[in-house]
Structure formats: structure tokens, C-alpha cells
Amino acid sequence: MIKKIVVPVVCLFISVCFLSCEKQPLPIFGQRQVVTREENGKQVNDTVYHTIAPFTFTDQDGKTITNETFKGKVYVADFFFTSCRTICPIMKTQMLRVYQEIQNDPEVLLLSHSIDPEYDTVELLHDFAARLDVKSEKWHFATGQPKEYVFDLAQKSYFATAMEDKTEPDGFIHSGAFLLIDRLGRIRGKYDGTKEDDVDRLMKDIKQLERE
């Protein structure tokens, strides 16, 4: 009697599980435009997505890094500064977890932008990265541009908040977001870098994005 109920229920449960495994593709953030072009005399519609604008920074080794450095790679970006005492220490703890997960994966990179580039010099970031014991070619710490440049990139390209505010305890307002960027420079996910379970979700999404 019991078997009669249990067996079908278990089967159903298992099949539901399998069905839900068939994952939805990750969303593509931002405005999209449809552009019409001609190909062999026919009208073809292309969708143009929002991408990260071209940028140039100096990393903790004094090397120049640009979009080209990240081209064809999946990467995670965030905004922080070393002297921040509010959310950045938690963000760095969480980013370090991501680092440990992906450190041997050649397809994934990390990019942390300092929003206090005057204080966070190349030397300071070099020391910071060394103290986290992370490799420069895997986790780039970006500085070397005026802060307005960083704020602008954060806002317009990454849809992340970063600005100066002298009334804040640290002198800046910034979001603790981690942004997942795909091989084509499109934003595919936004996560709260201060929440462990949201960062777990990010690590899963990285895997999924790599399979795309």
C-alpha cells in the first residue's frame, strides 16, 4: 500500500529535479538596440547589447590593463579602496573565496577598481595583493586614473554606484556589488559582495557562463 504511493511520488520528484536542472541562460543587463543591416540584398536585424566601455588602468604590478586584457574571458569586477573600513573588508573576504574557486581556471579573471586612486598607489596595491597572497595575472587591482574616471566607468558601464561623499564614514558611497562580465564585455549578473549566499550564486553562474 505504502509502496503504491511512495514509488510514483519519488519518481515524480526525481523528474522534477531533472527538469529544473535545465537552466535558464543568464540575463543580459542594460539597454539593447536592434540594428538593421543588409546582407546579400536581404535585411538582417542584429541586437546590439550594452557593453563595458573601453578603459585603461595600471595594475598592482605597474602594468597597463585595458579591455583587451579581459577580452574573451569571463571576469568579475568590483569597486573598493584599501582604507575602507565598512563593507570593503567583507567584499575582499568574499572575493578571496571567488579567487580560491577560480585560481586555476584560465578562462576567469578578477578586476578590483580602487575608487581612491590617490591613496591606493601601485605600490600600496602591490603590497595589498601580496598580503592577500593572490597572483597579479589572475586578480588585477586597478588604479592610475583620476577618481572621476573610475566613478564614471562604475556608473555608466557597470551600473554600480561609486562617488565621493564627505559625510559618509569613509568619505565615499559605493555599492558592494560584484559584476559578472561575459566574454563579449556584457554584464550578465549582479551580486551583493557582502553576502555569502549571493557570492555562492555568483560562483555557480561563473560556471554556467563558461559553458555558454
Added chain:
Amino acid sequence: MSNRNGTIWISGSILIFLITVFGCSSNTGKPDTSSVKFTQYVVRGEELYQKHCSNCHQKNGSGLGLVYPPLNTSDYMDKNFEKVLCLMKYGLKEEITVNGKNFVQPMPGVVTLTDLEVAEIATYIYNSWDHNRGIVDVTEASRVIKNCATADQ
């Protein structure tokens, strides 16, 4: 009926357990950690620690790499009790060595902490993880804080 018996039996054994555990500790030479006051200090101290300190030093006191030093095991804490009370309030900006490793990142203090709050956090961190110093009482904290060298921060 049997359920009720079970409950009585369980509560009874818990009571006996508590009496045994706490009854013993009060007569030994170990720090007094059984009083209500101690428990209050630890509970409040933990809340304050989560609010003001765990961002950097982590909930489990492990710190972060060589950026934020550990508190769970720290010879610095063992050797510099008075300095530790001061640095909570006034911060620390010097090169220090913790368990043989050097740290240079400045630590911002929380100037608004009262003497009682410093005592509560101290009681928490000095009786968690590897530490069992016993209560850090508010009168002791006040005496130490009065003598903090605030100029070096």
C-alpha cells in the same frame, strides 16, 4: 503521558548537568566565568564585536591574509592587554607582529565606544577561540582607557 515523563526526565538531567558544571567551576582557581555578569558581558560583547570588528577580523576571529590580523590566536593580544583596550577606541597605526607575521594596515578606532562597551568587547574576545582570560570588568577598562596614549593614533 510517556511524552510528559520524557520532558521531565530531560529537563532533570539538564539541570543536574548545569549544577555539576557550574557548581564545580566556582571553587577552582580558574577565572570566574559562571556569573550572570560574565554572561551578560560576553553576549553584549559579541553583538558589539559583530557590529564593529568582524568586518575585518571575521566572525571567527581568523582575520584576512596578512591584511587584517587574527584574534582567535594572537600572541599580540596575550602580551599587550592594555594596548588592545586602547586600540579599540583609538585605533592603531604602527607596524605590529602577530604570531611572527607583520601587519601594517592602519586600524581605525571606534571613538564612540563607552568604557563599558570596551570592557564587554574585551571580555568577548579574551574569552573566545583560544583565550580564557575571564571577565574584563568596566572599572578595569576605565582605568586602562584613562591612560591610553591617544597621541600616537
